[in-house]
Amino acid sequence: MNCRRLLITIDGNEYAAELQDNPCAVALKNELPVTLTFQDFGGQEVLAEAPKKLPMSGMPASAGASPGDIGYYSPTGSIVFYYASVSPFPGIARLGHFTEDVSFLASTRENLEVTISLAE
Known part of the structure; x- marks a missing residue:
């Protein structure tokens, strides 16, 4: 079975998310699984360096994001959790979406340790 469900652990709390079916x-x-350190960026998202560059082949050249979306910003190689809406911008790829409210991310400023793993 092709598991697309994620378990994202933030400060000891677990959140469910789902991946899209795309190359990135x-x-x-x-x-x-991977553990990354996220930082706030621009008052709209938190981001962390991906474990390695992800492929953009077959992905749209740009995308926007809504609160709760999980994305990848290819120019910097960053995994991004959005807590605000973002207009389409070149280099954004949508990877998935939290299935729970993540508005608490708006109060994050730096050094947020996050573990992303496949849900069982």
């Missing part, structure tokens, strides 16, 4: 998301899935 599959590449991230193949790197899991």
Whole structure:
């Protein structure tokens, strides 16, 4: 079975998410589990350096994001959790979405340790 469900652990709390079925998301899935340190960026998202560059082949050149979306920003190689809406921008790829409210991320500023793993 092709598992697309994620378990994302943030400060000891577990959150459910689902990956999309696209080349960039599959590449991230193949790197899991991974623990990353996220930082706030621009008052709209938290981001961390991906374990390795993810492929953009077959992905749209740009995308927007909504609160709860999980993305990849290819120019910097960053995994991104969005807590605000973002207009389409070149280099953004949508990887998935949290299935729970993540508005608490808006109060995050730096050094947020996050473990991303496949849900069982």
